[in-house]
Structure formats: C-alpha cells, structure tokens
Amino acid sequence: MTTTHDEYLELAAAGFDFHLSPAERTSLDTHLSGCIPCRRRVAALAADQRAIGQLPAYALSPAGVARVRKRSGTASRSSISAMRLIAIAAMLALLAGAAITVGSAMLRRDRDLNLIAVVPSPIVPSPIVPSPIVPSPTTSVPPAPTGVTPSGGYAANTIVEVVVTDLRVRTAPTVDDTKSAKLEPLLGTGTQLRVIEGPVNADGYDWYLVQAIGLPHRGWVAAADHDGAPWVEDLAIAASPTPSFSAEEAALVAGLRRDAAVRCAPRRSQLPALAIAGVECRVSDQLVARVGVYRFRDAQDAATTYLERLASYGIDPTMGDCGAGTDGDAAWAPGDGSASADGTTIQFGGTGPWAVGRSGCYVDENGVANVRATCGATYVGVLGAAADLAALRAWAWSAPGGPVGTGAPPGICASGS
Amino acid sequence: MRPSLVEVEGAAATSPFDGHAAVIAAFEAYHGELYTFLRRSTRDDAAAEDLLQEAFVRLTREADAGRTPENMRAWLYRVASNLAISRGRRRTTALAWMNRYGRASEPVTESTESIVLGRVRTAGLEAAMAALPADARAALLLSAEGFSGEEISAAIGRSHGATRTLLTRARMRVRLELERSGVDR
Numbered sequence: 001m002t003t004t005h006d007e008y009l010e011l012a013a014a015g016f017d018f019h020l021s022p023a024e025r026t027s028l029d030t031h032l033s034g035c036i037p038c039r040r041r042v043a044a045l046a047a048d049q050r051a052i053g054q055l056p057a058y059a060l061s062p063a064g065v066a067r068v069r070k071r072s073g074t075a076s077r078s079s080i081s082a083m084r085l086i087a088i089a090a091m092l093a094l095l096a097g098a099a100i101t102v103g104s105a106m107l108r109r110d111r112d113l114n115l116i117a118v119v120p121s122p123i124v125p126s127p128i129v130p131s132p133i134v135p136s137p138t139t140s141v142p143p144a145p146t147g148v149t150p151s152g153g154y155a156a157n158t159i160v161e162v163v164v165t166d167l168r169v170r171t172a173p174t175v176d177d178t179k180s181a182k183l184e185p186l187l188g189t190g191t192q193l194r195v196i197e198g199p200v201n202a203d204g205y206d207w208y209l210v211q212a213i214g215l216p217h218r219g220w221v222a223a224a225d226h227d228g229a230p231w232v233e234d235l236a237i238a239a240s241p242t243p244s245f246s247a248e249e250a251a252l253v254a255g256l257r258r259d260a261a262v263r264c265a266p267r268r269s270q271l272p273a274l275a276i277a278g279v280e281c282r283v284s285d286q287l288v289a290r291v292g293v294y295r296f297r298d299a300q301d302a303a304t305t306y307l308e309r310l311a312s313y314g315i316d317p318t319m320g321d322c323g324a325g326t327d328g329d330a331a332w333a334p335g336d337g338s339a340s341a342d343g344t345t346i347q348f349g350g351t352g353p354w355a356v357g358r359s360g361c362y363v364d365e366n367g368v369a370n371v372r373a374t375c376g377a378t379y380v381g382v383l384g385a386a387a388d389l390a391a392l393r394a395w396a397w398s399a400p401g402g403p404v405g406t407g408a409p410p411g412i413c414a415s416g417s
Numbered sequence: 418m419r420p421s422l423v424e425v426e427g428a429a430a431t432s433p434f435d436g437h438a439a440v441i442a443a444f445e446a447y448h449g450e451l452y453t454f455l456r457r458s459t460r461d462d463a464a465a466e467d468l469l470q471e472a473f474v475r476l477t478r479e480a481d482a483g484r485t486p487e488n489m490r491a492w493l494y495r496v497a498s499n500l501a502i503s504r505g506r507r508r509t510t511a512l513a514w515m516n517r518y519g520r521a522s523e524p525v526t527e528s529t530e531s532i533v534l535g536r537v538r539t540a541g542l543e544a545a546m547a548a549l550p551a552d553a554r555a556a557l558l559l560s561a562e563g564f565s566g567e568e569i570s571a572a573i574g575r576s577h578g579a580t581r582t583l584l585t586r587a588r589m590r591v592r593l594e595l596e597r598s599g600v601d602r
Contacts, residue, residue, distance in 0.1 A: 013585040016588070017566035018577065045588055051538070057450070057453045058456040058457070065448065067466070068466060068470040072474045072477060074441050171442075209446075218446055
C-alpha cells in the first residue's frame with residue numbers, strides 16, 4: 001500500500017475520535033469510493049475499535065478491593081454499609097428540606113427517623129449484599145436482612161435483556177423516591193444489561209446493580225414484578241451464547257420499530273462493505289423472517305450500499321412500484337435529479353443525483369420478498385417469509401402512530417436515522 | 418451519540434458528609450471498570466491497584482474540600498489516565514511485556530465477548546495494545562469507553578491536534594501489529 005493510501009487510512013482513523021472537516025471528509029469519501037482495499041482496512045479499524053471496547057474485564061481481588069477501600073477513605077467511617085450511608089445522606093437532604101416536596105416529606109419522616117435509629121445495627125452481614133434499606137414502618141428495629149438469592153438469580157457479569165416495554169433504573173435498590181433517584185430515559189425492550197451485583201431484596205423486589213450496554217445507565221433495576229413475571233431475562237438461557245452489544249449496535253437496535261427489534265444479535269462478520277456495525281433481529285412470523293440493520297459513517301455510504309444491493313437484483317433507481325407488488329425503488333426523501341452539496345444526494349454508477357433516503361424491494365433467488373431502505377446513515381434489510389412484496393413493504397412502512405407522511409422515512413426506522 | 422443521562426430527582430451533594438457518601442457511591446459504581454482500565458493501561462496488577470487507590474484518595478480529598486466533581490466518572494478517568502501515563506513515562510516502554518503478559522492475571526470470566534472474539538484474537542489485541550506507549554494505550558482505551566476526542570485530549574493533557582495524531586498512529590500500529598502477527602488478515 002502506497003503512502004497516499006496510508007494518508008487516507010490515517011484520515012479515516014482520525015474520524016473515529018474527531019470531526020473531520022468537510023474538505024477532509026469529501027477527500028476521504030472520494031478516495032474510499034475508488035479503493036476497495038482501503039475500505040476493507042477502514043472496516044478493520046472499526047472492528048479493532050469495537051474489539052478494544054469488548055476486551056474482557058480484569059477483577060481486583062476482594063482483598064484488593066478491601067485494601068483500596070480502606071486506604072483511599074472510601075470505606076464507610078463506621079461499621080455501616082455503603083448503601084446505608086447513602087440512605088443516610090439522602091435522608092439528611094430530606095430533613096434539610098432539599099429537593100423533596102413537602103407533603104411527601106412529611107409522610108415519610110417517621111420511617112426515615114426509624115432508619116436513623118437502626119443505622120449502626122451490627123447485623124449487616126456483608127457489604128456486598130446490603131440489607132433492605134427501608135425497614136418496616138411498624139417497628140423501630142430493622143428486620144433481619146433477607147439475603148435471599150432467589151433460584152435463578154443472576155450472577156455478576158451475566159448479560160440480561162430487558163423484556164418489558166419500559167424498565168426503570170434507580171440509583172439505589174428501593175422504590176422510595178427519597179432514597180433513590182430515577183434515571184431517565186427508561187430502558188426499552190431488548191436493552192442489554194451487565195449485572196454488577198445483587199440481588200438485594202427490598203420493597204418486594206429483587207434488585208440488581210447493572211450497567212446498560214451502549215447506554216450510560218448504571219444503577220439498580222428490579223428483575224421481576226411482584227408475581228415474579230420477569231422484567232429482565234438471562235440471554236445465555238434465553239438463547240445460545242449471544243455477545244453483548246457495542247454502543248453502535250445498541251443504537252441500531254434502539255433505532256428500530258419495537259416490533260422489529262426482537263431477538264436481536266450483533267452481526268460482526270461479513271458486514272456490507274463500509275458498514276461500521278450491524279445487528280440482525282429474528283422476527284420469525286408468517287410475513288417476516290429477519291431484519292438486518294447496518295450502520296454506516298454517513299447517509300451517502302448507506303445509500304451507496306443500498307443501490308449496489310438493488311442493482312445486483314437488476315433494479316435501477318425509480319423503477320417499479322413496491323406498494324403495488326412489483327420489484328422497484330423509490331426515494332422517500334427529496335433530492336432525485338437535483339444535485340446538492342450537503343450530502344443528501346449521491347452519484348451512483350455514473351447516474352444521479354439520487355436522494356439518499358430510499359426504499360425498494362425485490363424477490364430474491366429463493367422466491368422470497370425482500371425490502372431494503374435507508375434512514376440516514378442506517379441501511380435496513382427486511383427478509384420476508386413469503387413472496388408477497390406488497391405485504392412486506394406495507395409492514396416495513398407501517399408506523400405506530402398511523403400512516404407515514406410524505407417525505408418521512410419508513411416506519412421500521414422508528415427514529416428515522 | 419450517547420443519549421444524555423438525566424437524574425430526575427437526585428439532590429446534589431453539598432456538605433462534606435454528602436460528598437463522602439457520593440465518593441463511596443462512586444467507588445461502588447466505578448472501581449471495577451477503572452481497575453480494568455488501569456490494569457490494561459499499566460499491564461501490572463500491583464500498579465493498577467496502587468493507582469486505583471490514588472485516584473480515589475484524590476477524589477476523597479476533593480469531596481472533603483467540598484469540591485465533589487459533577488461528573489465523577491469522567492473525573493476519575495481523567496485522573497486515572499494521568500496517573501497511568503505518568504507512571505508509563507517513568508518506566509521504559511521496552512519492559513519485557515511479553516513475559517509479563519504471559520503471567521498476567523486472567524480476565525475475570527470467560528465472557529461471551531471473548532468467546533466471540535476468540536482467545537487468540539483477544540490475546541493478539543492485548544499484545545498489540547501492550548506494545549503501545551502508555552499515553553497512546555490510555556487514549557485508545559478511553560476512546561473505546563466512549564469518550565470523545567476532546568475529552569481524551571483533556572484527560573491525557575495534550576492538544577486536540579496532538580491527540581488526534583497520537584490516536585491515529587496508535588490505531589494504525591495496532592492494526593499493523595494484528596496483521597503482522599497473523600491474528601487478523
């Protein structure tokens with residue numbers, strides 16, 4: 001590889017961490033579009049970045065943790081557990097009248113005063129599994145810590161998946177708002193969480209400290225409702241071993257319409273050229289087999305990939321009518337035929353300009369309907385379970401809020417990007 | 418882009434007592450990932466433990482002085498990066514890392530990721546990372562943790578331009594090392 005190629009490769013590498021200038025971006029795009037080995041190496045650099053983020057964690061021994069805790073002053077200053085200290089801090093804020101509505105504060109004071117009375121309790125068995133921090137309101141003596149690990153509890157480092165529409169993450173394992181702040185936004189179905197510790201049984205729930213994968217949420221979630229119907233499930237049990245999502249992969253899942261984002265797993269091999277991340281979801285119903293969604297650096301790369309795929313099935317831009325059940329392509333975004341300098345159109349195979357927001361369909365070599373679409377830098381592929389192009393196209397375009405308006409992306413891209 | 422995380426009802430720590438509770442909460446939340454970052458940055462169990470301790474000593478000092486950082490995770494990574502890089506400068510990078518790597522503590526668990534990557538690829542990547550200077554390695558790890566180029570510049574104490582060059586060269590070196598070693602074609 002010559003020096004010139006290396007310069008572009010370095011430019012591409014810089015793009016991971018810094019915004020490239022428009023001139024740099026244009027120059028890079030031009031070079032990559034004509035250099036297949038360079039595209040492959042850029043994809044390899046992206047794979048390296050993902051792999052670094054997924055290197056396994058190292059664990060400090062429990063004795064090491066205890067040493068650091070003691071020497072750095074992060075051990076609590078009495079025998080009480082860290083969780084209890086946080087509860088005390090929260091309660092001090094409460095007594096000072098901070099950040100709490102007066103009515104609810106008045107209702108909660110007795111319980112919190114009870115908490116004060118029991119804080120130095122010596123019966124906390126372990127700093128790892130603190131006892132419930134909300135003692136029964138009917139007694140000034142704390143209940144014995146349950147310390148119960150329900151059968152099927154999740155061990156540290158287990159990857160679990162959110163299986164309800166919205167899951168709340170809190171800063172402490174309790175539903176008491178005076179002790180535990182709520183994190184926003186809620187976590188949606190399919191979000192993957194790494195278990196850090198738990199369970200802590202409190203308020204009738206089993207709580208786990210988790211880190212959401214690809215999202216900043218780190219806090220406590222309840223694993224199931226009071227009846228034990230799960231809110232999170234162990235992926236390793238629910239399916240074959242599934243790797244956790246990188247940030248880009250999690251964003252791809254989050255960008256899909258919810259009924260499409262089911263049983264999703266990262267796809268890390270044989271990604272389309274130029275793709276930086278991919279996820280495949282197994283919808284597996286009568287109409288739809290799979291949905292693949294791929295992230296590109298920008299909308300132009302996504303649109304180029306889309307047009308290449310359609311061209312490989314003999315479909316040229318603006319031909320046919322998928323809604324009527326014939327192979328074809330159409331732009332859903334404006335731009336066909338009018339050159340733009342802002343990246344909303346591309347040239348393809350000496351033709352164009354073509355709008356980057358497109359949707360198309362074809363029946364593949366197996367006689368199965370396929371729909372493809374681009375939404376910003378994302379390219380979506382829907383593999384049908386039958387030959388009906390119109391039905392699959394309608395599914396891809398349906399949106400929870402009703403019909404998709406003119407100029408709007410297909411409903412399957414919930415976020416439109 | 419990562420979504421912003423909004424704490425809806427949390428009260429900011431103000432008094433030293435609140436600050437101390439916040440530091441303890443930060444320790445519980447972040448000591449694991451910071452240890453991994455430091456262990457991978459320094460390639461040394463004992464050094465990683467020492468630097469982890471130093472980072473939290475400094476955080477405790479800040480909190481006791483009533484200066485609890487607003488974004489504790491970013492603050493901790495910045496301090497940890499500085500500590501790891503300073504240590505790296507004091508040592509020759511020609512340290513026999515291969516030898517050390519061979520005796521390195523095993524990762525916690527056989528994670529699903531490591532199964533997917535394959536042990537060979539993981540080991541190759543670790544070795545390629547280990548061959549980098551301390552500042553370049555820290556910068557790559559921060560990038561993989563989702564920090565932006567600007568944040569990394571601040572953490573390692575270099576200009577944007579110098580950080581961009583450092584990161585770019587580090588990425589290229591890792592790639593070439595993986596290709597050269599045959600781990601990745």
